[in-house]
Each structure stands twice: as C-alpha cells, then as structure tokens.
Amino acid sequence: MSDEIILLDFWSSPFAMRVRIALAEKGIEYEAREEDLSNKSSLLLKMNPVHKQIPVLIHKGRPVCESLIIVQYIDEVWSHKSPLLPSHPYHRANARFWADFVDKKIYPIGKLVWGATGEVQEAAKKELIESMKVLEGELGDNPYFGGESFGFTDVALIPFYTWFYSLETCGDFSIIANCPNLVAWAKRCMQRESVSKSLPDQYKVYCFLMELKKKFEAK
C-alpha cells in the first residue's frame, strides 16, 4: 500500500516514544515493528544506514530518521490536526530550542545518573537537577511547554518521565522534592491518551536499564 506507515520501534526508547505520541496526537494509523537491537533487521539497516538506529518512520516507502525530525515531518504532513509546533516563527524557534535542550542535556546527563557510579554519577545528578530546574523555569505557570496546548517541547520531554523511577533510585534523590512543577506537568501530560498509551511502565523501564547497566559494566 503506497500510503502505508511503518514505525521501526523499540518499547523503552524515549526517542521512539516521541514518534508514537506524535502519531497518536494526529490520529494516524500505522504498523509498529519492534526491533531487536542486538540483532537489527535488514530493513532497519537499509532505511537508516548512517546511524542504524530506531526510531525510523517509513512513509510511502521512504525513511525519515531522528526523532525530532520525524515529529516535525509528521506535524508538516498532517498539518490539519493537533498542530505540535506553534505558528509564530519566534515561538517555533523557542519550541525547537527547548526540544534540543532535552537532547543535549536531559538525555546524556540522565544516562549518567542511572548508568554511572561514584563521582561521575554525583556530578551528573547535580547537573540533572539543575537542568530540570531550568526546564521548570521555562514552563513557568503554563500547563504545557507549548503554553495552553500540548506541543513539540512537551513531546520531546515527556518520554523521559519513564526514567524518573530509575533516576531517583540510582541517584538517590527525589525529583518531586526538587522540581514539583515538572512532576505536575508530567502527570498532566500522562492524562492525555496519546501519552499514556505510548509510555511504558517506569518500573519495567528501570529493570531494563539495570540490565543494560550490568552489560556495560561487564565489558
């Protein structure tokens, strides 16, 4: 079928979750194909030869790679419903800036909080709390980063809510104590079906990440 949409997916990937959320927001039907990341499919290798990573959205036989690029693509093709990026160029730039901040800060630093130990983990924990406070500052009194409506930055960040249990347990700190507004925002997002159906259980993610951590420590 020429209009067929396939998502090369992995259940615990925050990047794949972004795409699932965007597709759900737009009410788009698609086929999700779960990849075995230790044994990548020939389709994945063919569709993303440069990075060999999920998520990959395949639309009309053509691949779109990199989660934030995929979300923008979805927003531009299915522009008539639930816009994720605002219409004013300045607000769009702002939304892109903060989504990029999630990639530059929350993801790599978060990884060190659940994945590292000792001094490296301690330093990462401090930086993560600081970065989350910066995000809280940006959110302000708004219900969403998109203002009144759920938008691009919200989509970029909310998948990392699945890491909260792992971050708190490994880092031995409380996110709600440090960033109550951010937790309130996350719970608000989880009330949206597009989000709650796209995010796996936090404890399940914790078990998965700890398995991953063991594998890296063994190497």
Added chain:
Amino acid sequence: MAESNVKVLGTWASPFVMRVKIALHLKSVRYEDVEEDLLAPKSELLLKSNPVYKKIPVFFHAHNPICESLIILQYIDEVWTTSASTILPSDPYERSQSRFWAAYVDDKFFPALRRLVIGATEEDKKAALAEVVEGTVVLEGAFGELSKGKAFFGGDNIGFVDIALGSLLGWIEVIGKQCETKLVSEAKTPRLVQWADCFSAHEAVKDVLPDVDKLADFGLKLRAKILKALAPTN
C-alpha cells in the same frame, strides 16, 4: 542601513556565526554585526541573551534573542518569506532530509573535526582523522542524493545543508593543513571538492568566509585557550 532590530552577536571566525550571516545575505536582510571576542571573558550581552549555553551566535530580531545556528536559520527562513531564496525546501520529505544531513554535520562530522584538533594523543588524532575522512565520504554520498545532479545540496541554489557544511570549509582547510592532509580530497570526494568551490564563490558566501591564514593564526590561539581549560588542575 541595517533593517531595524536585526543583529548578529558573533565572531568572524565562527562557522556557526557564518551560517547566520550567509542566510541573511541570501534573504538580502541587512543587519548589525556585533563582534564577541572569543579570547576574552564573555560579554554581558552574551551572558544575558544566551544564559543557557553562553555561546555565539545569538540572533536578535525585534529585541528577541534566538540561539543555536540551525534553529536561527529556520527562523530566518520562516520570517523572510518574500525572498526568492528559500533555505529549506518546501516539500516535507525533502525538508526532513535536509534537517537530517545538517544534524549529521553538527552531531557527527563537526565533533570528529574538533577531536582532530584537541585530541590528546597521536592515537586519538589518528582515530579522529579516520572518522573525519569517513564523514566526508558519507557526505559525498548525501550530496549525490540531495543535489540531483545540480551544483548544491539545495539544488540550483544553496540551502540548509550547503550552509551547515559549507560554513566549516575554512576550518576544514586550516585543520587539514595542520594534519598535512586534504580532508576533502579529489580522490575520495570529487563532487564535494567541486561543490566547495561553487559554494565559496557564491554571492551570499564569498564575503563571509574568512581568510584561511588569518583563521589559522586565530585557531592556534583558540586551541591554546581550549586546551588550557581542559587541562587537569593540580
């Protein structure tokens, strides 16, 4: 006269700042050029307008600061729409391809280039060099795909990927001379070599690309500053 309230805070040597200037030239938008001295402590204006990263370029339009060069480029493209020159293509799939390759330049190619300069050991530098050369080959392939036989990644005219990669050409030449290798070589990447010449000669680009000797000299000073900052303190 500069269009009111259009300012670029940056430096002549930064490829990321060059991207913004090339985009403004393409759109025929005049701006005020504010120079930040990278060898001096960061200015009040920089710290105030980019508190998150404290980096240049910062683009000001109607007193609003916008940061991150690729985000600035998209902003410029979306605001100055009456210009005949578009930076991103109009088709969503082609836009996603342009964004992908610009992200590749920033997330893979540029960090490898940087490692080549600040690599601590000969082994580190050798590994970085291999990565950079591999990157050029990948980009040669991307050029074939995106250009569709035309002169630029953007087709008949320069676009998002041309600006993202082309802005690095001065540094690529300086770093190559330092390593005594042509990083963009005729042997491995003949189409990129040709593209580099076309890009550098483009109306919107030629006055923005810096003199290579001046850049090399600046590079030595900047490298010393970076290495000093990275050195372990006793």
